[in-house]
Amino acid sequence: MNVAKLAPHFIARELRERYRGSFTGFGWALLQPLLQLAIYSFVFVQVFKARLPGADAPGYVPFLVVGLWPWAAFSDAIARATSSIQDNAGLIGKVALPRAVLVLAPCAASFLLHMAGFVAIVVALALAGKGILLAWLPVALLLYVPLFVLAFGFALALAALQVFVRDLAQVIGQALMLMMFLSPVFYTRANLPADWQGALDLNPFTFYAESFRSLLLGYGDFDLHRLLVACAIALVALAAGHWLFRRLDPHFEDFL
Amino acid sequence: MSRLLVRTHGLGKSYPRSHRSADRLRALGRLLGGRADPDAHVVLHDVTLDVHRGESVGIIGANGAGKSTLLKLITGVLTPTRGTVEVHGDVGALLELGAGFHLEYSGRDNIAMAAALRGLSARELEARLPDIIAFADIGDYIDEPVKHYSSGMVVRLGFAVVASLAPDLLITDEVLAVGDESFQRKCVRWMERYLAGGGTLLLVSHSMYHIQKLCRRALWLRDGTVAGYGDVHEITQAYLAWHERNSATAGEAATARAGLEFSLGTIELNGEGGEAPASIACGGRLHVRAPIVSRDGRVPIAMVGLVRADGTPVYGVSTEMDGVTLRADADGRYVADVAFEGLPVLPGSYTVRLHVLDPEGVRLFDTQERGLVVRGESREFGLVRLDHRWAATQERGHG
Incomplete structure (x- = not known):
């Protein structure tokens, strides 16, 4: 009984569970980020009159879409996976199973839903003539792979720690909000004072926000060197998360 | 494999x-x-x-x-x-x-x-x-x-x-x-x-x-x-006996405060002491023996009983019913000593109980019990083997 064999069952269960009881079913997966997008567009475009620097700058809405959807996948995966071990206490106490699959399921489900939403809205924007480089979409989707690895690494560590530190689930929501505002999701690097621009690279999500835009909007350059660094960071996060999870896994049942 | x-x-x-x-x-x-x-x-x-x-x-x-x-x-x-x-x-x-x-x-x-x-x-x-x-x-x-x-x-x-x-x-x-x-x-x-x-x-x-x-x-x-x-019957017997003793100890505390006039020592079955259940063959001899301490030297009444593992009583009798008087040894100790020749109970697990009562036979002072396993193969039903004879057969059957 291994993770790979069980994962499809748990991911399917997670997907069903997430939208069970809601009227729109899976539609909600698309609706929720759309609503979010509407709110942010209103605030930034209508109220703050946000303008992107540069002569070839895209419109603000495509700019936001391309950065916000990957972020939604990343943060939703982490937020949901953090409590996954605690939520499955009943199962853990009754059935012997590889517990990492309980963390994998919400992560994978979040990415699948948000990637589907991403494809839909990017195609919609391209059809609406918003300057999307649609040919690059398959390449852009590959960026989700290291992003998922990064999120899963964080999720493993957080889910294991959550068993011992119950406040974590509350804290993580705020921490993710902070991380979002400290990455160029709503602004560009050029909007920051020159001294702070380099600090942006400390945030692992910065690379993804900038690279998605470079690929799909032609806004900024795509740097292969930074891609390698991002992949390395993702693998280190996974290794660290996996180490912590393995270390604490035998003791979950004692503290649930 | x-x-x-x-x-x-x-x-x-x-x-x-x-x-x-x-x-x-x-x-x-x-x-x-x-x-x-x-x-x-x-x-x-x-x-x-x-x-x-x-x-x-x-x-x-x-x-x-x-x-x-x-x-x-x-x-x-x-x-x-x-x-x-x-x-x-x-x-x-x-x-x-x-x-x-x-x-x-x-x-x-x-x-x-x-x-x-x-x-x-x-x-x-x-x-x-x-x-x-x-x-x-x-x-x-x-x-x-x-x-x-x-x-x-x-x-x-x-x-x-x-x-x-x-x-x-x-x-x-x-x-x-x-x-x-x-x-x-x-x-x-x-x-x-x-x-x-x-x-x-x-x-x-x-x-x-x-x-x-x-x-x-x-x-x-x-x-x-x-x-x-080990064997399911021996272990469950020992476990049930332990439970009985536990609840008896809880009850004993109260009796001890009132002053235990009569108390029983541990039971020997066929000469074996200890707490493990004794084992006899079906139809074998069972000898039950336990010392009784009488605080005031009065002559107690002893009662012996046999119950099946599920609690069904099989037989019980006291010295008073049989018109027997226990006799003290030099130290003022009495001994309940009773033997059953050819115990007719069917194979299975049983408990032997001994009780000690005051001379009037009114108050129960102490209880001890031991597990007993009766060995043997039998397809008969019930608790005991009753002596019987089938008239329809030529051979004289017994059991």
Whole structure:
């Protein structure tokens, strides 16, 4: 009984569970980020009159879409996976199973839903003539792979720690909000004072926000060197998360 | 395929004391630092046990003796604090209630999940689904969320899933206690078939009837340690006797305050002392003997009784009924000494009880008991072998 064999069952269960009881079913997966997008567009475009620097700058809405959807996948995966071990206490106490699959399921489900939403809205924007480089979409989707690895690494560590530190689930929501505002999701690097621009690279999500835009909007350059660094960071996060999870896994049942 | 199915060696489990959140934080630091927990609560200590294929072991013990913990360790749900567990085969476990069902999902969905967890492919599941649903026999509830189920239905469904998988090792924890009569019978019949087919069973139950019916061997856990492991009748006898003594001690405290005028020493059966059950052949001689201390030197009345393991009285008689007066030795000690020649009880497990009463035969002062196993093979019914003769036959039959 291994993770790979069980994962499809748990991911399917997670997907069903997430939208069970809601009227729109899976539609909600698309609706929720759309609503979010509407709110942010209103605030930034209508109220703050946000303008992107540069002569070839895209419109603000495509700019936001391309950065916000990957972020939604990343943060939703982490937020949901953090409590996954605690939520499955009943199962853990009754059935012997590889517990990492309980963390994998919400992560994978979040990415699948948000990637589907991403494809839909990017195609919609391209059809609406918003300057999307649609040919690059398959390449852009590959960026989700290291992003998922990064999120899963964080999720493993957080889910294991959550068993011992119950406040974590509350804290993580705020921490993710902070991380979002400290990455160029709503602004560009050029909007920051020159001294702070380099600090942006400390945030692992910065690379993804900038690279998605470079690929799909032609806004900024795509740097292969930074891609390698991002992949390395993702693998280190996974290794660290996996180490912590393995270390604490035998003791979950004692503290649930 | 190895004969040995489960082997535990020096198995121990301690639970951390984690009432407050600060305890959890400290525990986290300890676990990451690899240090041991100094004030963990030990629930299981040094359990060494071998279970071979085809064996059926009943696990008995008072509440909190560590039975469920042992099963969880063998299942792999818990990680041992000390010692090792090896299991050479696949395990189907029904631990307490629920079997890990998701309350929001229907019975059908939960069957699918449980099957996946046990490594069944979608096709294998489809083939077995009708059997599982038929065995659970919960009607239209199969499509209702499990949260609407009664506890009996949850167990029905859980047992049906485990039963359909026919694992090498079946572990059940108080499953029979929840189901109704008909389901109990169904489970017992299924387990008997499973055992006859070479299955291996670990059964936790408080019902000695079920333990004796289904298990050949028994493991008695007392305060997390093994108090006995062996033949089911001997172990259950010893366990029941221990229970009796425990409740007797609770009662004795009150008697002792009132001043125990008469007290019994331990019972010797056929010259054997100790606490283990004695064993005689069917139709053999039983000699019961125990010293009685009389504080005031008054002559007590002794009463001897024989009850079957399930509590059914077989026979009881006192010195007063037989018109016998006990005689004191030089130290002022009396001895209850009675022999049954050719004890006619049928093979099985019994308890011998001795009581001591005041000379008036009004107040009961002390009780002692010992287990007794009557050996032999017999297909007769009832408690005792009654002397009889069939008129229709030529030969003069006896029994």
